[in-house]
Amino acid sequence: MDRRKALQKTGLLAGATLMMPTMLSILQSCKEEKRLDWQPEFFTEDEAKTVSLLVDMILPRTDTPGALDVKSDIFMDKVIARTYDAEGREHMRSEIAAFNADCEEKYGAVFIDLSESDRIAVLKKAEADSGKFNPGVWGTAVGEQEPIGFYRGLKSMAIWAFFTSEEIGENVLSYDPIPGNYEPCKPVSEVGNRWSL
Amino acid sequence: MANFNIDAKKDVTYDAIVIGSGISGGWAAKELCEKGLKTLVLERGKIVEHVVDYPTMNLDPWDMELRGGLTPEQKEKHYKAIRSGWIGTDTEHFWADDEANPYTEEKPFLWLRGHQMGGKSLLWGKQTYRWSDLDFEANAKDGHGVDWPIRYKDIEPWYTYVEKFAGISGEALGLPQLPDSHFLPPMELNCVEKHIKSRIEKQFKGRNMTIGRVAHLTQPHNGRGQCQYRNRCSRGCPFGAYFSSNSTTLPAANATGNLTIRPFSIVQSVIYDDQKGKATGVRIIDAETNEDIEYSAKIIFVNASALSTTQILMNSKSNRFENGLGNDSGELGHNLMDHTYRVGALGKVEGFDDKYYKGRRPNGIYIPRYVNIDEASKSDKFVRGFGYQGGAHRGGNAANTESFGAEYKDSILKPGPWEFFITGFAECLPYHENKITLNTDVLDKWGQPTLTIDAEFKENEKALNKQIQEDAVEMLEATGVKDVLGFDNEHPPGYGVHEMGTARMGRDPKTSVLNGFNQVHAAKNVFVTDGACMTSSSCVNPSLTYMALTARAADHAVSELKKQNL
Numbered sequence: 123m124d125r126r127k128a129l130q131k132t133g134l135l136a137g138a139t140l141m142m143p144t145m146l147s148i149l150q151s152c153k154e155e156k157r158l159d160w161q162p163e164f165f166t167e168d169e170a171k172t173v174s175l176l177v178d179m180i181l182p183r184t185d186t187p188g189a190l191d192v193k194s195d196i197f198m199d200k201v202i203a204r205t206y207d208a209e210g211r212e213h214m215r216s217e218i219a220a221f222n223a224d225c226e227e228k229y230g231a232v233f234i235d236l237s238e239s240d241r242i243a244v245l246k247k248a249e250a251d252s253g254k255f256n257p258g259v260w261g262t263a264v265g266e267q268e269p270i271g272f273y274r275g276l277k278s279m280a281i282w283a284f285f286t287s288e289e290i291g292e293n294v295l296s297y298d299p300i301p302g303n304y305e306p307c308k309p310v311s312e313v314g315n316r317w318s319l
Numbered sequence: 320m321a322n323f324n325i326d327a328k329k330d331v332t333y334d335a336i337v338i339g340s341g342i343s344g345g346w347a348a349k350e351l352c353e354k355g356l357k358t359l360v361l362e363r364g365k366i367v368e369h370v371v372d373y374p375t376m377n378l379d380p381w382d383m384e385l386r387g388g389l390t391p392e393q394k395e396k397h398y399k400a401i402r403s404g405w406i407g408t409d410t411e412h413f414w415a416d417d418e419a420n421p422y423t424e425e426k427p428f429l430w431l432r433g434h435q436m437g438g439k440s441l442l443w444g445k446q447t448y449r450w451s452d453l454d455f456e457a458n459a460k461d462g463h464g465v466d467w468p469i470r471y472k473d474i475e476p477w478y479t480y481v482e483k484f485a486g487i488s489g490e491a492l493g494l495p496q497l498p499d500s501h502f503l504p505p506m507e508l509n510c511v512e513k514h515i516k517s518r519i520e521k522q523f524k525g526r527n528m529t530i531g532r533v534a535h536l537t538q539p540h541n542g543r544g545q546c547q548y549r550n551r552c553s554r555g556c557p558f559g560a561y562f563s564s565n566s567t568t569l570p571a572a573n574a575t576g577n578l579t580i581r582p583f584s585i586v587q588s589v590i591y592d593d594q595k596g597k598a599t600g601v602r603i604i605d606a607e608t609n610e611d612i613e614y615s616a617k618i619i620f621v622n623a624s625a626l627s628t629t630q631i632l633m634n635s636k637s638n639r640f641e642n643g644l645g646n647d648s649g650e651l652g653h654n655l656m657d658h659t660y661r662v663g664a665l666g667k668v669e670g671f672d673d674k675y676y677k678g679r680r681p682n683g684i685y686i687p688r689y690v691n692i693d694e695a696s697k698s699d700k701f702v703r704g705f706g707y708q709g710g711a712h713r714g715g716n717a718a719n720t721e722s723f724g725a726e727y728k729d730s731i732l733k734p735g736p737w738e739f740f741i742t743g744f745a746e747c748l749p750y751h752e753n754k755i756t757l758n759t760d761v762l763d764k765w766g767q768p769t770l771t772i773d774a775e776f777k778e779n780e781k782a783l784n785k786q787i788q789e790d791a792v793e794m795l796e797a798t799g800v801k802d803v804l805g806f807d808n809e810h811p812p813g814y815g816v817h818e819m820g821t822a823r824m825g826r827d828p829k830t831s832v833l834n835g836f837n838q839v840h841a842a843k844n845v846f847v848t849d850g851a852c853m854t855s856s857s858c859v860n861p862s863l864t865y866m867a868l869t870a871r872a873a874d875h876a877v878s879e880l881k882k883q884n885l
């Protein structure tokens with residue numbers, strides 16, 4: 123809840139300019155592309171590929187499912203399509219464009235067309251440069267929230283989408299819909315992963 | 320316990336009418352029905368039957384299409400209330416429609432409303448504390464507002480009475496400023512809270528930390544089940560483990576056979592008969608058909624929630640009461656109060672990485688008031704006081720960690736860092752100029768005048784908030800909490816959802832609206848026992864006091880009725 127609200131809030135705060143796609147990105151988008159295997163409600167096909175690749179790099183498959191396995195990208199598209207207002211949607215679009223324009227300027231191609239090492243470099247820089255979410259009390263951030271930028275916001279949304287998916291929520295995290303009692307000092311070893319609810 | 324009698328067509332005459340079915344209205348209905356009065360409860364919204372009408376009570380996030388997210392249309396419907404941060408798809412249906420029920424903010428004010436059977440008793444925080452003579456004597460001692468017409472000894476037996484029925488869990492401390500309730504066993508502190516409690520109590524003389532006193536059952540009680548630690552309370556509890564009108568008082572009222580509850584009944588006014596010198600009934604508009612209907616009764620309890628109650632009284636004009644029913648003093652609508660909210664401190668706690676908890680406890684810690692309780696604790700910066708709520712949990716914001724990829728993903732599946740916070744609730748003084756007025760320029764969906772709210776916190780509340788933050792930072796730092804961050808979100812009134820005042824109790828009809836038994840001074844068969852009646856605000860949560868005042872007033876009402884005094 124915190125993350126989602128903070129994300130929506132910062133979506134309005136963060137400043138980014140609407141970038142036009144450059145000739146280079148149009149040319150590059152023609153080569154070696156797999157088609158998406160899902161139909162986005164909000165994203166363009168290229169935007170969807172960008173977001174899918176980002177969430178896959180942030181939360182990859184390990185011995186547990188990754189973000190793409192639980193369709194976090196598809197859910198994020200739906201959330202933006204159905205809960206953002208027109209201004210929020212437009213802002214998301216412009217932020218993805220600005221992110222790609224930045225990749226082009228520094229590495230000569232949009233994000234999905236970069237080499238793996240360049241993409242890792244982009245994410246490392248984004249981690250270092252993006253703002254942080256203020257802590258919250260009872261679901262609301264305290265203090266004045268500074269703009270957190272596109273990357274941190276997207277990462278936060280990806281984590282929310284990941285944690286609240288049925289597969290992760292029921293089978294990977296510790297799931298107990300009706301605890302029945304409160305055990306105030308339980309060893310972590312008896313619980314395992316964090317509680318999903 | 321199904322099958323409420325909602326057929327108010329065949330009979331327009333009752334012994335008693337109760338306007339509103341929230342915490343205080345539910346209590347009025349129960350007490351009056353159990354004392355044998357044929358009682359009509361008028362509810363503005365829909366019927367919400369316990370369990371049957373809790374559509375989201377068992378949903379996991381992934382069971383909801385948007386996992387809690389609201390559509391732009393839902394946000395628009397709740398465009399004012401959404402500022403609270405409380406509204407998601409899981410509870411959206413229990414919050415009033417702001418578009419159909421507009422209000423005007425002269426100064427920023429958040430007015431949260433629950434327009435359904437049970438009202439906000441489905442949504443409240445369940446924190447329940449007795450008030451003490453520190454509270455009931457405060458106005459008389461420092462001269463703000465007027466004196467309460469009652470003292471702790473007047474209400475003490477009624478606290479016990481409502482607590483035994485409602486079921487209040489908590490720990491007895493024997494503090495004069497926060498009298499103990501008749502308790503069910505307390506919920507437990509987790510290991511970090513226990514650690515901080517011992518440090519605070521050792522390092523700060525006169526300060527205590529305890530588990531919150533709450534209207535959650537820690538064992539089965541009066542046919543209701545105990546808390547299952549799901550923390551999905553505001554969706555409605557299928558176990559009936561927290562106190563709501565729906566789970567507790569209205570079923571008891573219904574069991575008498577004396578209850579009729581009429582949904583979709585917007586009360587337009589209380590009818591006052593100049594000849595008889597008393598109220599004779601209530602005029603409503605059917606929210607669905609727009610039909611005007613009048614119901615009559617010998618006594619009328621107005622329990623529509625603080626501001627709505629006063630709105631009804633202000634809209635009840637007659638030759639005798641040109642400025643609203645019971646407004647001889649000119650105080651009707653004035654002295655609006657709330658508690659300050661979201662000011663305190665938070666930080667991280669190290670050294671408990673191998674400890675966790677099981678269960679989502681719908682409760683936290685409480686630090687009772689410790690300033691201005693005696694000469695030794697007297698502040699020269701402000702009058703009155705504050706208490707803290709808070710708690711420890713494992714959380715953290717995984718998105719903030721500067722990392723990504725396989726190792727990162729596996730790490731965030733583990734429990735996050737321990738965090739601890741406390742946030743104060745300060746008493747607000749009863750300022751005459753903090754007020755509501757009828758607005759005939761802005762009408763609601765049914766053509767009724769709406770409210771203009773003109774209230775603000777002033778210097779005393781700001782001084783209290785400053786102390787709350789300073790003390791919070793000091794206590795957290797002294798107990799070894801790391802990265803301590805003080806905060807003050809500077810919320811305007813309303814965010815505490817403890818609206819009090821606007822039809823205050825008092826000794827003198829010239830300066831108050833209600834007498835010591837919550838009767839309108841000049842219309843004694845009209846009772847007000849919700850937040851509107853409050854003469855001061857204390858710093859502790861008020862709902863338990865509404866329950867006790869209501870039971871006490873209902874007892875008085877029936878006794879007076881039998882003596883033919885009403």
